[in-house]
Amino acid sequence: DQQVKQNSPSLSVQEGRISILNCDYTNSMFDYFLWYKKYPAEGPTFLISISSIKDKNEDGRFTVFLNKSAKHLSLHIVPSQPGDSAVYFCAASYNDMRFGAGTRLTVKP
């Protein structure tokens, strides 16, 4: 069963605009949510996280929003840059960490 879902396999945005990546989860026991970024031929790298007791966490151009009632989180990247082009994985943890299938973001110059 897929407890963490990223329903958009890909997203394309123009440089300078906002990128919004979405993630849904089903297990209400998850208490921490994370976003990872992955470039080709590399392992995922940790980007930003949020505790279930918060609804927003910001780090520079990256902001993660959590809506617990909707079991939904999103990652906002503002402004988007060509170097942000990568696959973004949403993850949620309780006893272990579960990952979504990823969204490939392409930022066009």
Next chain:
Amino acid sequence: NAGVTQTPKFRILKIGQSMTLQCTQDMNHNYMYWYRQDPGMGLKLIYYSVGAGITDKGEVPNGYNVSRSTTEDFPLRLELAAPSQTSVYFCASSYSDSNYGYTFGSGTRLTVV
């Protein structure tokens, strides 16, 4: 500043062969993990370890074995390789629990033919 190192990067196995995927980390992390990623799927946890001498099954442990004799090393053993084990394998480590994010290796692409 090596982080998590995985070897080999690529490998082709014949059905029924066995091999060990190596993983070592130099950050003195207690927790280590093995994930596999199939095309179009998220990473799935195979095995994990919370410290030397302690291992436990994850979501998809069948067909694999692990050991953790030292803090640094966490090898993954494939016995009797099957085509269903064709995947990209990632090793990861973390200082304590998952809330701090994992450090991943660059992966091993395994093909079983």
